[in-house]
Amino acid sequence: MLPKVFEALQQEKLDLAESLLSKLLRAEPKNPIALELMGVVCGMQKRPADAIHFFKKCLQEGVVKGSIFFNIAKALHDQRKFSDAIEYHKKAIQIDPQECENWINYGLSLNNLNRPHEALECYERAQALNSKVPTIWINKAIVYEILQDYLKAQDAYRVAYHLLDAKKGLALWSLLLLEMKICDWTNFSGMVRDMKQALLESQKVATTFPTLLLVDSPALALEAAKLFTDDAYPLATTNKPFVIEPHQKIRIAYFSADFREHPVAQLMAELFELHDRSRFELFAFSLKDPAEEDPLRRRIKAAFDYFYEFENKTDQEIAQLVRDLDIDIAIDLGGHTEHARTGIFANRVAPIQVNYLGYPGTMGASYIDYIIADTTLIPEATQSFYTEKVVYLPDTYMPNNSTRHISTRQFTRSELGLPEERFIFCCFNNYFKINPDVFDSWARILDKVPGSLLWFRDGNSLAKSNLIEEAIKRGISEDRLVFARRIDEQSEYLASYALADLFLDTFPYNAHSTAAEALWAGLPVLTLIGQSFAARVAASLLNAIDLPELITHSQAEYESLAIELATHPEKLAQIKQKLEMNRLTKPLFDTPRYTKHIEAAYTLMYERYHSGLPPDHFYIAGAQKS
Numbered sequence: 042m043l044p045k046v047f048e049a050l051q052q053e054k055l056d057l058a059e060s061l062l063s064k065l066l067r068a069e070p071k072n073p074i075a076l077e078l079m080g081v082v083c084g085m086q087k088r089p090a091d092a093i094h095f096f097k098k099c100l101q102e103g104v105v106k107g108s109i110f111f112n113i114a115k116a117l118h119d120q121r122k123f124s125d126a127i128e129y130h131k132k133a134i135q136i137d138p139q140e141c142e143n144w145i146n147y148g149l150s151l152n153n154l155n156r157p158h159e160a161l162e163c164y165e166r167a168q169a170l171n172s173k174v175p176t177i178w179i180n181k182a183i184v185y186e187i188l189q190d191y192l193k194a195q196d197a198y199r200v201a202y203h204l205l206d207a208k209k210g211l212a213l214w215s216l217l218l219l220e221m222k223i224c225d226w227t228n229f230s231g232m233v234r235d236m237k238q239a240l241l242e243s244q245k246v247a248t249t250f251p252t253l254l255l256v257d258s259p260a261l262a263l264e265a266a267k268l269f270t271d272d273a274y275p276l277a278t279t280n281k282p283f284v285i286e287p288h289q290k291i292r293i294a295y296f297s298a299d300f301r302e303h304p305v306a307q308l309m310a311e312l313f314e315l316h317d318r319s320r321f322e323l324f325a326f327s328l329k330d331p332a333e334e335d336p337l338r339r340r341i342k343a344a345f346d347y348f349y350e351f352e353n354k355t356d357q358e359i360a361q362l363v364r365d366l367d368i369d370i371a372i373d374l375g376g377h378t379e380h381a382r383t384g385i386f387a388n389r390v391a392p393i394q395v396n397y398l399g400y401p402g403t404m405g406a407s408y409i410d411y412i413i414a415d416t417t418l419i420p421e422a423t424q425s426f427y428t429e430k431v432v433y434l435p436d437t438y439m440p441n442n443s444t445r446h447i448s449t450r451q452f453t454r455s456e457l458g459l460p461e462e463r464f465i466f467c468c469f470n471n472y473f474k475i476n477p478d479v480f481d482s483w484a485r486i487l488d489k490v491p492g493s494l495l496w497f498r499d500g501n502s503l504a505k506s507n508l509i510e511e512a513i514k515r516g517i518s519e520d521r522l523v524f525a526r527r528i529d530e531q532s533e534y535l536a537s538y539a540l541a542d543l544f545l546d547t548f549p550y551n552a553h554s555t556a557a558e559a560l561w562a563g564l565p566v567l568t569l570i571g572q573s574f575a576a577r578v579a580a581s582l583l584n585a586i587d588l589p590e591l592i593t594h595s596q597a598e599y600e601s602l603a604i605e606l607a608t609h610p611e612k613l614a615q616i617k618q619k620l621e622m623n624r625l626t627k628p629l630f631d632t633p634r635y636t637k638h639i640e641a642a643y644t645l646m647y648e649r650y651h652s653g654l655p656p657d658h659f660y661i662a663g664a665q666k667s
Contacts, residue, residue, distance in 0.1 A: 043065070043074060043075070043078075045061055046058050046061045046062055046065075046075075046078055049061060050078075050081075050082070055082055055085055055086055058078070058082050059079070059082050059083075059086075062075050062078055062079045062082065063079075066079065071102050073099050073102045073103075073104045076095050076096075076098050076099040076102065077095070077096065077099045077104070077106075077108075077109060077112075079095040080092045080093075080094075080095035080096040080099065080109075080112055080116075081112065083095060084112060084115065084116055084119075087119070087277075087357065088357075089116035089117070089119040089120045089355065090116075090120065092112065092113075092116040093113055093116045093117065096109050096112050096113045096116070097113065105136070106136070107132075107133045107134075107135075107136035107137030107140060107143065108133075108137075110129045110130075110132040110133035110136065111129070111130070111133040111137075111140070111142070111143055111146065113129045114126045114127070114128075114129035114130045114133060114146060114147075114150070115146055117129060118146065118149065118150050118153070119355065120355050120358075121153075121352075121353050121354065121355055122353075123150045123151075123153045123154045124154065126146075126150040127147065127150050127151065127154075130143065130146060130147035130150060131147075133147075134147065139170060140170075141167045141170040141171045141174060141177075142167075144163045144164070144166045144167035144170070145163070145164065145167045145174070145176060145177060145180065147163045148160040148161070148162075148163030148164045148167070148180060148184075149180065151163060152180070152183070152184060152187075157184045157187045157188055158188075160180075160184050161181065161184045161185075164177050164180050164181045164184070165181075168181075173204060174204075175200075175201040175204040175205050175211070175212065176201075178197045178198070178200040178201035178204065178212075179197070179198065179201045179211070179212060179215065179247075181193075181194075181197040182194040182195075182197035182198045182201065182215065182219070183215075185197060186219065189501065191219065191222070191223045191501065191503050192503070194219055195216070195219055195220065195223070195225070198212050198215055198216035198219060199212075199216060201216075202216055208244060208245065209235065209239060209244065210239040210244030210245050210246055210247070211244075211245050211246075211247050212247070213232070213235055213236060213239055213247075214236070214246055214247040214248045214249075214250075214251050215247050215248060216232070217232050217233075217236060217251040217254075217255070218248060218250055218251050218254075218473065220232070221251070221254055221255075221472070221473035221474075221475075221476070222471075222472060222473045222501070222504065223472070223501060223503040223504045223507060224472055224475060224503075224504040224507040224508050224511070225503075225507055226476070226477045226507075226511065229476070229477055233255050233256070236251060236252070236255065236256075237256070237261065240252070240261055240264045240265055240268070243264075243268060244268070245268065245269075245272050246265050246268045246269040246272070247269075248269070248377070249262070249265045249266050249269050249377045249402070249405075250377070250378075252265040253401060253402055253549070253550055253573065253574075253575040254473060254474060254476070254549070254550045254575075255476065255549070256549065256573075257548070257549035257571035257572050257573050257576050258572065258573060259402075259423050259426035259427075259572055259573045259574070260426055262402045262403065262426065262573055262574070262575075263403050263405060263426045263427070263428070265405075266377065266402065266403050266404055266405025266406075266428075267405035267428070268405075269377065269405065270377075270383065270404060270405045270406045271405075273383070273384075274383040274384050274386075274387040274406065275387060276387055276389075276406075276407055276408050277357075277360075277387050277388045277389065280360070280364070280388055280389050283364075283389075283391075283392040285367050285369065285392055287651050288322070288367070288369065290318075290319075290320060290321055290322040291320065291321050291322070291369050291370065291643060291644065291647050292321075292322045292324065292366070292367060292368045292369045292370070293316070293321050293322070293323055293324065293368075293369070293370050293372065293643060294324040294325075294326060294363065294366075294368040294370065294371045294372065294390075294391065295309075295313075295323075295324070295325050295326070295372050295374055296326045296328060296371065296372065296373050296374060296375065296382070296385065296386075297325075297326075297327065297328060297374035297375055297399070298327070298328040298329035298375055298379075298380035298381060298382070299329075299374065299375070299380075299399070300325060300327045300338055300341050300342075301331045301335055301337060301338045302335045302336075302337050302338075302531075303337075304553075304554035304555075305374055305398060305399050305554075306337050306338070306341060307337065307442055307445065307531075307554065308398065308439065308440050308441060308442055308554055308557070309341075309374070309398070309440055309442075310337060310340055310341055310344070310442050310444075311440075311441075311442045311443060311444050311632045312440045312442075312632060312635065312636055312639070313325075313341060313344035313345065314340075314344045315632060315633055315636040316344075316636065316640065317636075317640060318346075320640070320644075321640065321643070322346050323344070323345045323346045323347070324345065324346065324347045324348075324349070324366065324368060325341065325342070325345040325347070325348045325349065326349050326351055326359070326363065327348065327349065327350045327351060327352070328351055328352060328375070328380060328381070328382050328385075329352050329380045330350055330352045349362075356382055356384030356385045356387070356388060357384075357388060359382070359385050359390075360385055360388030360389070360390050363385070363390040363391070364389075364390055364391075368390060368391040369391060369392065369393060369647055369650075370391055370393045370394075370395060370643055370646060370647065371386065371390045371391035371393070371394045371395070372394075372395045372397050373386055373394065373395065373396055373397065373399070373400075373404075373409070374397060374398055374399045375399045375400065376396055376399045376400020376402075376404055377400050377402075377404065378399055378400055381399070381400075383404070383406070386406070386408055386409060387406070387408060389408055392650055393410055393411070393646050393647065393650055393656075394408060394409050394410050394411075395409070395410065395411045395412070395413065395432075395646070396409045396411070396412040396413070396429055397412070397413040398413065398438070398439070398440070401550075401553065401574045401575040401578060402573065402574045402575060403426065403427040403428050403429060403574075404428065404429065405428050406428060407428060409428065409429050410429060410430060410646075410656040411429050411430050411431070411432050411646060411656055412427055412429035412430070412431055412432065413432050413434065413438050413639070413642065414431050414432065414433060414434070414438045414574070415433055415434050415435070415436065415437050415438045415581055415664065416433055416664060416665060416666065417437070417577055417580050417581040417584050418438055418574055418577050418578065418581050419431050419433075419574065421666065423572065424658060429656075430656040430657050430658050430659075431658045432642045432646070432658075432659060432661070433658070433659070433660040433661065433664040433666075434635075434638045434639065434642065434661050434664060435628070435638055435661060435662070435663030435664045435665075436584075436585040436628035436629070436634075436635070436638070436663075437581045437582055437584070437585035437628070437629060437635075438581060439553070439554075439557060439578070439581065439582060439585075440632065440635050440636075440639070441557055441561070441629060441630045441632060441635070442632065443625075443630045443631070443632045445531070445532075445535065445561060446531075446532045446535075447532055447535040447536050447561070447562060448530075448532035448533045448535065448536040449536070450533055450536050451536070451539070452533075452536060452537050452539070452540055454540055457525040457526060457537060457540060458523060458525050458526065459494070459496065459523055459525065459540055460494070463492050463493065463494050464490055464492065464493040464494070464542050464543075464607050465493070465494050465495075465496050465523075465540065465541045465542050465543075466483070466486065466487075466490075466493060466494065466495050466496065466541070466542065466543050466544075466545050466603070466607070467495070467496040467497070467538075467541035467543070467544055467545070467564075468483075468495070468496075468497060468544065468545050468546070468547065468552075469497070469498045469544070469552075469555050469558075469559070470546075470547050470552050470555055471500075472497075472500050472501070472504040472508075474547040474550045474551075474552075475508070475547055476547075477511075478548075478596070479547050479548055480508070480511055480512075480515070481515065482596055482599060482600050483495055483545060484512065484515035484516070484517050485600055486545070486600055486603045486604055486607075487517050487521055488516065488517065489600075489604045489608075490603075490604055490607040490608060493521070493607060494521055494522070494523050495521060495522050495523070495545070496523045496525060496540075496541060497522065497523070497524050497525075498524075498525070498527060499524050499525060499526050499527040500524070505524050508522060509522060525537075535558060535561065535562045536562070538558070538559055538562035538563070538564045539562065539563065539564070541564055542607070542613065543564070543565055543567060543603065543606055543607065543613065544556070544559045544564050544565065544566040544567065545567055545603060546566055546567060546568035546569065546579050548568075548569040548571060548576060548596075548599075549571045549573060549575060549576040550575045550576065551568055551575060551576055551577070551578045551579040551580075552566065552568075552578075552579050553575075553578045553579075556568070556578070556579045556582050557582055557629075560582060560583075560586055560620065560624070560629065561624065561630060563617065563620060563621055563624070564620075565588070565591055565606075565613070565616050565617060565620055566579055566582075566583065566591060567591050567593070567599065567602060567603055567606070568580055568583065568591060568592055568593065568599075569593050569594070569595070569596065569598075569599045570592050570593070570594060579592075580592045582629060585627065585628050585629040586620070586623045586624070586627045586628075586629040586630075587619075587623050587627050588616070588619065588620060588623065590616070591616070638661050638663070641661050641662070642661055645659060645661070
């Protein structure tokens with residue numbers, strides 16, 4: 042019997058292995074080898090509670106092996122019981138101190154408890170045992186990033202990148218993203234070439250974000266998303282079909298790790314409050330608990346009928362809890378972003394699952410039914426690059442919070458380190474959205490507008506020094522770049538936009554919530570529209586506020602219009618005046634109007650489901666077909 046089990050495991054036929062082991066354990070319920078192997082099978086099937094059960098039964102039979110303690114620790118880690126996992130890691134290490142994997146997983150649990158220095162010590166121990174294991178270097182790099190030691194993180198990712206040989210994708214994506222964060226473009230063209238090649242070879246993907254940042258290609262974005270989802274979050278096959286009768290109110294569940302002072306929460310807060318409670322019952326599932334509860338989180342909590350905090354529960358536990366609540370529509374506000382929990386949706390928590398707002402692209406997942414968009418974002422010709430069916434809202438896909446207060450404080454330029462009487466371009470996007478082509482454009486614009494400056498948010502010092510170095514390479518002096526101090530108070534931060542003259546957008550990953558901020562604060566945003574979702578967001582917002590004249594279609598047009606607006610103050614003044622008139626009269630910041638549209642979308646999804654119709658593309662009244 043056991044030889045057949047081992048053969049099934051080698052062939053990854055887990056159901057067969059489980060069946061054989063179940064038969065063996067019925068005959069020999071105390072067989073320690075069968076108990077241990079059953080624990081291994083359960084772990085591979087992502088059933089950590091069952092795995093722990095069998096491993097502990099093995100211990101009860103007097104078998105004391107480091108591998109059993111290690112596997113219990115790993116299963117506890119999968120249950121997000123990191124403190125408990127550490128106790129079993131210690132026992133495994135006492136028995137097998139020379140086992141490299143014990144130290145690696147011990148470090149993972151420590152890092153999840155926000156103990157990065159101790160995690161790093163574990164990885165160093167593992168490295169001393171076997172420095173050729175790529176995951177050691179990847180985990181070291183992650184900790185160095187947390188500690189903001191970006192150069193060490195970069196070195197560690199590069200070691201992993203070379204060790205992985207033909208499977209470089211696992212380290213490549215993380216290395217690319219780190220180098221974008223610090224604006225290190227030394228190997229930029231080669232890395233982008235390697236990324237495209239890795240996608241063509243269907244290599245595993247560690248994160249999908251670099252694809253959106255570096256390539257304006259819906260096709261490559263889809264390929265990266267599918268590779269990532271299929272590997273990391275495959276559809277669970279154990280859940281029973283839904284049998285949900287129509288409710289008196291449609292049960293809407295929003296899932297997010299960002300119910301706190303965060304762009305997603307800032308955009309959604311008023312929408313949550315305006316939902317029609319006579320027609321919808323609102324559930325919030327918070328996937329990450331903040332260190333302290335800020336006013337925005339308290340405001341959001343008050344907007345929901347039910348607010349659950351689920352950070353320390355497994356995807357499977359959350360899925361079961363949500364299924365027990367008979368949710369009609371589950372809405373993922375995270376997508377493939379930091380702290381998102383795609384595994385919850387892989388377990389099918391509701392008959393209708395929606396990709397919305399947090400991630401600017403397809404999830405590449407068969408179990409996400411719809412994506413919320415508009416006709417600017419996803420023209421009909423590009424629908425095939427989305428695994429979801431597209432729901433087209435009128436105006437724009439992005440909700441906005443028209444209650445966001447702009448301080449009446451009038452900053453002087455000197456307060457923020459800005460010179461007087463100079464034309465100020467600004468870009469407050471994250472540094473990782475800047476790339477060499479964008480910076481080339483900005484350098485040419487600065488060269489053609491004498492005395493003009495480019496104002497950035499304050500950020501990591503390495504990115505700042507790299508940007509200054511890149512400017513000098515392009516013949517732009519250091520004093521033409523300004524890194525103003527960060528303003529944490531939101532209303533004052535919005536007021537500071539008044540000191541800038543024109544916002545220069547990035548490409549292919551546009552300003553999203555930042556573009557909305559700038560427009561709300563009265564600052565025009567100049568954008569270049571592309572083909573992918575991430576490259577069309579700013580255009581969506583500008584169309585919704587009736588400023589299409591700020592949407593350009595080529596790098597040359599983008600540069601020409603920036604120069605024209607900077608050198609023809611009367612034309613820029615006319616655009617600013619139009620923006621001021623449109624802020625409160627056009628759809629972009631009309632949250633009650635937007636709320637009616639998104640509720641109409643939810644209602645139509647719900648009605649289709651209960652009519653026995655599959656998900657399909659549809660337009661909400663007012664949305665014009667492309």
